[in-house]
Amino acid sequence: xxxxxxxxxxxxxxxxxxxxxxxxxxxxxLNGHEEATIYIPNTSANRTFVTSDQIVKISYDSxxxxxxxxxxxxxxxxxxxxxxxxGCLLYTSPSPR
Numbered sequence: 001x002x003x004x005x006x007x008x009x010x011x012x013x014x015x016x017x018x019x020x021x022x023x024x025x026x027x028x029x030l031n032g033h034e035e036a037t038i039y040i041p042n043t044s045a046n047r048t049f050v051t052s053d054q055i056v057k058i059s060y061d062s063x064x065x066x067x068x069x070x071x072x073x074x075x076x077x078x079x080x081x082x083x084x085x086x087g088c089l090l091y092t093s094p095s096p097r
Contacts, residue, residue: 002061006038008054008070016057019049023058024081026066034086036066039079046080056084 004023007016024037036058040046050073058066072083 005059005062006040007057007059008049009057021082026058034066034068036068036084038082038084040082042076042078042080047075050080050082056082058084 004021005018006021007018009015010017019040021038021040024039026036028034036056038056038058040050050070054070056068056070057064066084066086068084068086070082070084072085074081074083
């Protein structure tokens with residue numbers, strides 16, 4: 001199957017599980033901030049999903065384009081705007097003082 005594919009890592013089965021969504025954008029600043037925006041339907045199951053800090057992989061035509069942690073969400077009537085941050089940068093960036 002070609003096109004965008006969104007998956008999260010399910011620790012219970014130790015494998016990637018596909019979920020429905022659409023791509024917003026992938027932003028990668030040189031020596032800086034990296035994040036991806038995806039949109040998923042606003043359902044009860046998805047509202048629970050976005051509260052559990054999922055590890056998300058975004059691929060296009062079977063090529064991984066981005067992977068990170070889903071840490072932010074904006075709610076609307078029809079969709080949830082999910083912000084996925086590059087997990088490596090979250091743990092290696094110096095903390096603000």
